[in-house]
Amino acid sequence: MMPTLDLFLLIFALVVILLLTERYHRCVAAMIGAFLVVVFSFERHLVESGVEVLEAIDMETLGFIVGIMMLCEGLARSGLFEFIGLSIAKATGGRVTLMMASFMLMTVLLTAFVGNITAMIIVGSLTIAIGEQLKLDLKRWLLAEAIIVDVGGLAFPISSIPSLIIASKTGWGFQEFIRTTLPLVLALTLLTVAAALKAFKPRKAAGAEVEIDPWSAVEDRRVFYRATLIFASVMLLLVFKDRVGLSLELIAFGGAVLMLALSGEDPDSIFRNVDWSSVFFLASFYIIVGGMEKAGVMGLLASATSKALMMAGRLAAVASMLVCAIASAFIDNIPVTLLLLSMSERIAQTGAIAIEPLTWSILFGAITGGKLTSFGSPSTIVAMGMLKRVGAKVTAGEYMKTVAPFTLLHLLVSSAYTLLFL
Numbered sequence: 225m226m227p228t229l230d231l232f233l234l235i236f237a238l239v240v241i242l243l244l245t246e247r248y249h250r251c252v253a254a255m256i257g258a259f260l261v262v263v264f265s266f267e268r269h270l271v272e273s274g275v276e277v278l279e280a281i282d283m284e285t286l287g288f289i290v291g292i293m294m295l296c297e298g299l300a301r302s303g304l305f306e307f308i309g310l311s312i313a314k315a316t317g318g319r320v321t322l323m324m325a326s327f328m329l330m331t332v333l334l335t336a337f338v339g340n341i342t343a344m345i346i347v348g349s350l351t352i353a354i355g356e357q358l359k360l361d362l363k364r365w366l367l368a369e370a371i372i373v374d375v376g377g378l379a380f381p382i383s384s385i386p387s388l389i390i391a392s393k394t395g396w397g398f399q400e401f402i403r404t405t406l407p408l409v410l411a412l413t414l415l416t417v418a419a420a421l422k423a424f425k426p427r428k429a430a431g432a433e434v435e436i437d438p439w440s441a442v443e444d445r446r447v448f449y450r451a452t453l454i455f456a457s458v459m460l461l462l463v464f465k466d467r468v469g470l471s472l473e474l475i476a477f478g479g480a481v482l483m484l485a486l487s488g489e490d491p492d493s494i495f496r497n498v499d500w501s502s503v504f505f506l507a508s509f510y511i512i513v514g515g516m517e518k519a520g521v522m523g524l525l526a527s528a529t530s531k532a533l534m535m536a537g538r539l540a541a542v543a544s545m546l547v548c549a550i551a552s553a554f555i556d557n558i559p560v561t562l563l564l565l566s567m568s569e570r571i572a573q574t575g576a577i578a579i580e581p582l583t584w585s586i587l588f589g590a591i592t593g594g595k596l597t598s599f600g601s602p603s604t605i606v607a608m609g610m611l612k613r614v615g616a617k618v619t620a621g622e623y624m625k626t627v628a629p630f631t632l633l634h635l636l637v638s639s640a641y642t643l644l645f646l
Contacts, residue, residue: 228268232519235260239512243555250556251501254508261515270518280514281507284473285392289506291476292382293498296338296460298483300346301494302451305334306441309350314436324365324426327351328417330373332409335376336383337459338602341499344373348610354436355614363616364424367623368590370595370607371420371630375412377591378405382462385506388562390583391567392472397465404584412634419630450486454479485523501634502558502602509559513566522566541585541646542639548589549635553596561590581646588638596631598623608646 226234242253265271299305312330316323327347333335334343336442347369355362377384380401391397442448458479461468465475484491516522532543544564551560568582594601598608598620611618618626 227520228264228270228519229524231268231392232261232265232516232521236266236512236516236521239559240555243559249501251505251508254505254512254559258508258511263304265515265518268519270515277511277514280517281510282389282392284471285388286503286507287473288382288392288476289385289388290498290503291473291478291480292339294480294494295455295476295483295522296342297494297497298480298487298489299338299451299455300342301489302444302448302487303343303442304448304452304455305328305338306344306350307438307448309347310436310438310441313354314438320360320426323354324368324424325421327365328368328420329413329462331369331373332376332379332413335336335603336379336409337374339382340373340601341606342379343376344369344603344606344610347373347446348607352610352614353420361424361427362614363611363618364426366611366614366616367618368420368424370604371608371627372413372416373603374415374591374595374601375409375634378412378587379409380462384591385502385558386587389558389561390565390587395585398462404646405587408588408638408646411637411641415633415637416630419633423629441623444488447487451483453488454482487565506558509562512559513562517566522563525563526565539643541581541642544550544582545585545589545592545638545642546635548586549593549631552590552593553600555600557590557594557601580643584646585638587643588642592634592638593630595627596624 239253239257240262242248247253248256262271263413264276265277271277309327309330312326313323316326327350331343331347334346338346348366351360351365352362353370354360355365355545374384376403377387380398381396387401391401429542439445458475461470461475461479462472465472470478484494513522548557548560548564551564565583568579568586595604598604598618604623608618608623619628
């Protein structure tokens with residue numbers, strides 16, 4: 225009989241191979257792994273009941289994610305995001321360089337509040353609509369937005385799933401994120417915009433003009449005002465959750481319920497548009513990580529990783545960031561974050577390495593590394609689909625060649641920030 229530790233390592237390797245080869249949808253790949261973990265956990269007597277299996281799933285994080293997704297879906301339908309984008313385009317007066325910079329800044333801002341997938345869809349759709357009228361080089365614009373979209377994922381606990389996982393695990397809220405990550409987000413944003421404008425040199429075809437009316441994106445102004453008020457209220461509650469004494473998932477679900485009740489949208493339609501595959505993917509990977517924990521795999525990996533990081537000394541956090549970034553480029557950053565976060569807790573227990581800089585470095589690596597490949601980040605997959613839709617073919621090699629210098633810049637800046645300020 226194969227040793228339990230080897231068996232669970234084999235299951236994890238199978239999941240990684242399925243994710244890399246994309247033989248199945250990432251959600252299906254994770255569910256296959258979770259099913260095998262559950263079966264062999266019972267067979268090897270690692271668990272005695274289904275309740276023990278479900279205990280591995282962080283239901284608070286999942287509840288918060290679902291609530292935020294429902295809230296943002298309703299908000300997007302109100303037209304607020306499109307209204308902001310069109311207002312920015314109008315304010316630039318048709319100056320293409322300023323417009324590209326504004327759209328990149330808006331991409332980061334949207335990601336900070338609604339996540340990279342939603343931000344990429346909104347900004348990408350606006351770019352295509354305006355670009356067709358101004359005859360812009362959409363390939364350059366969409367690549368620039370794909371490069372910067374993940375930067376906003378560092379800003380707040382709600383800005384990305386890795387941020388949600390870390391916030392839920394550590395208890396860090398908006399204030400901790402703003403104090404720690406906001407300076408880095410600002411630095412990365414400004415440097416990326418400057419580098420992208422120099423690299424892509426945005427231009428507009430001669431004589432191309434466009435009339436932009438921001439209110440054309442809003443079908444019902446009453447719904448628009450209600451949705452904006454609800455979203456602003458939810459953001460304030462999330463920022464001051466410690467003072468009001470409400471949990472993250474309760475605030476998110478409360479906002480979602482109000483949005484459903486007051487938006488006038490069909491609830492079934494909103495439910496259908498929630499990204500359930502990410503929810504099941506995350507739940508499945510919680511089960512996989514829980515099974516690996518019980519089988520002793522996490523202890524083994526943490527032991528090997530801790531030795532390497534301890535040898536790195538003061539550079540341990542940077543080394544952790546690089547490992548996370550490289551892994552996130554080829555494997556979804558959600559499982560990478562889950563695995564390295566579990567390892568970091570074990571490593572920190574030795575007392576040799578401080579847990580806070582190690583944890584922040586995992587977040588920096590997870591967010592930065594995902595965009596290196598054309599399949600490493602969900603927002604990148606969205607951007608590649610948009611490029612294909614407008615007839616701008618970009619191969620995986622061409623994408624990596626374009627994005628690699630920006631990824632290297634982000635890693636260098638993040639490493640310097642970690643060493644100097646964390």
